[in-house]
Each structure stands twice: as structure tokens, then as C-alpha cells.
Amino acid sequence: MAISRRKFLGWMGAAGIGSTVAKSAGAASTGHFTGYPGSMGVLHDITRCVGCRSCEAACNQVNNLAAPTKPFSDLTVLEQKRATTNEAYTVVNRYESSEPKAAIPVFRKIQCNHCLEPACASVCFVRAFKKTEKGPVLYDPSVCVGCRYCMMACPFEIPTYEYNEPLTPRVLKCTLCAPRLEQGLLPGCVEACPKEALTFGKRTDLIQIARERIRNHPGRYLNHIYGENEMGGTSWLYLSSVPFGSVGLREDLGIKPAPELTAGALSIVPMVVGLWPVLLTGVFAMNKRKEKIAAQEQAQAVAAAVAEAQRKAQTQLTQALDKAKKEKDKALEQAEKAKEQAVKKALEAAATATETKPQTKGEGEEV
DSSP, X not given: OOOOHHHHXXXXXXXXXXXXXXXXXXXXXXXXXXXXXXXXXXXXXXXGOOOOOHHHHHHHHHTTOOOOSSOTTOGXXXXXXXXXXXXXSOEEEEEOXXXXXXXXXXXXXXOOOOBSSOHHHHHXXXXXXEEOTTSOEEEOTTTOOSOOHHHHHOTTOOOEEOTTOSXXXXXXXXXXTHHHXXXXXXXXXXXXXXXXXXXXXXXXXXXXXXXXXXXXXXXXXXXXXXXXXXXXXXXXXXEOSSOGGGGTOOSOOOSOOHHHHHHHXXXXXXXXXXXXXXXXXXXXXXXXXXXXXXXXXXXXXXXXXXXXXXXXXXXXXXXXXXXXXXXXXXXXXXXXXXXXXXXXXXXXXXXXXXXXOOOOOOTTXXX
């Protein structure tokens, strides 16, 4: 039965099973693993890659990912260095090289290298990551607690997080098309490559193919198979005509597998896991207190804002009424003055008319 991260943490706190989880986590960081016999992988011959992005389009299709902003036919994206994301499990980058034997430019496909002893799995105390017998490193979101140690541990900086998913975020990366492998199909990127820059097969066979190419074309390839021994070995192998550092691959990893490097750090996982419920309870209480204080402050701020708005409205209303009254009184005063002036003018006109009226003679009077 799948459980959510929230349920997982809740059960840990309620049941106090930190020590049980810690024991499993400790077991993940011990011993040395040389790989499953017959496990599969991919050989990426960088000298054959032309940067067409067909592998990106195929990966997007078989994994039902969201379409990119720019179409896969738009090669202007190669003008900037890109990294994998939760919506792009693989990307192709272009690298300029001054090596005389290198084709200019040089292209490299970037994706999860599916280490034989994955760093992501070695630091995951809930075993959300697992190296399978067929080669892929797979992720189980139902047990993931979102700590993202895997992202910090990966030397190739591959796992990405669904920051845009607020409820059930996952850690996402290339799966080596594990569902397709179960059906006997090739990984989508391998099947789509038009230049056969990608070769799928048993890892042991791929190493032999790589060595044969180096032997037959010593002037084309560096005498090194990247991934054969780096970090204890990877299922994704590389051949190149230029230094691997010049195409963005780390050359400082050494051959020690990840568990040997993370064992010291993982020794504190029992304590961390045991204290995890306590820590989360404290964080939860602090957040609740913050929310309560914030709610009170917000309510006070709203009340103060409403009171201020009402005060301003009352002030404006009083001012408006006073202004209207003054204007009304002024209008009445002007009307009264106009009335008085009109009466005065009417009286003056009547008086003037009386004084200027001619008198008529009476009967018998002499003229």
C-alpha cells in the first residue's frame, strides 16, 4: 500500500520507530557492490553525436512529459548550457573544443548515469532509490520524505525536484526507460538516435565495444572509457575525442563507490531519524504559533484599517455636508440680494414713470 510523505512522518512520530528506519538506512551504506551480472547500460559515443536533439524528443514522448517552450527542432537552445529538469530527463549540450582532432563543436547528451552503487541510494534513509538488476536506478515516490539528500549527493547533479507541485512533489530523473526494458524495447533515446551515437546492451559487452573502437581508431578516441570505474562504475558509459572535463564531465571523482564516501555521513542518520518526529513536532508547533500570531496581527490590522477608513469617510462626509450647507446658504443669500435688487429697481422705475407722466387740462380752464 502506497503511503504519502505526510502519513509516513506521522506514523514515525506516533509509533516511535526511528531506530527501525535507521537500521535499514545504515545497511544501505555498507559493503562494496561491483554490479549485477548481465545488467544493461548505454554507450554514448560523443564523436558521433551531432546535437540533433532527437533523443530529447523521444524522451519527452515516451515519458509523457510536458512539451518544451521551444520545439525540439529549434537548435538555438544549444547556445546555452542546460541541465536536466523535472520536465526534461535528458538534454544535449554543445561544447567548443580547441583539440585539433575534435569535431567542432562537440555535443554530449546528459541524463542519469545509473551508477552501479548510486550516491542517491546510499544517502536515502527510506530507500526511495534502488539499483535494479537490469541496470536502471529507480525511484519510489510513495516512501520519499522529500529530504532531497539524493540531490545533494549526486556527483552529476541529476535528480530534480517538483517545486511546482505543492501537494505531492517528487524527485525526478531518467529511468533508463525501465518500463520499455520490461517490454523488451530499447530506451527511447537510443531508438531515436539517427547517428548511432547511443548503443544499448549489456554493460560488459559495451565495455568491450568501446575498447575495440579505441583500439581500431586510436587517433579518434581518448584511451579511456568514462564510467567504467568512475564512482565505482556507471551503467552509462562515454567515449570521447576530447578531455571529458571539456564536455562537462567531472574528472575528480576517483573510483571509490558512493557508499564508501557517504558511510561517515550516514552514521548520524539513526540519530537524525530518531529526532525527526520531535523536530517536526517542534516545527509544526512553531508554525502554528506563527500562524496564530499572524492571524491576530492580521485581524488587528484589518480592524484598524476599517476604523481608519470609517473615520476618514465620516470626516469626508462631514466636510461635504458643511460645504454643501455653505454653498446653499450662499446661494440663498445671493437669491435674497437679487430679489431685493429687483424690488428696488422696480420701485425706482415706478417712481420715475410717475414723475414724467404729462398732465391733462380740465374743462373751462384757459390755455
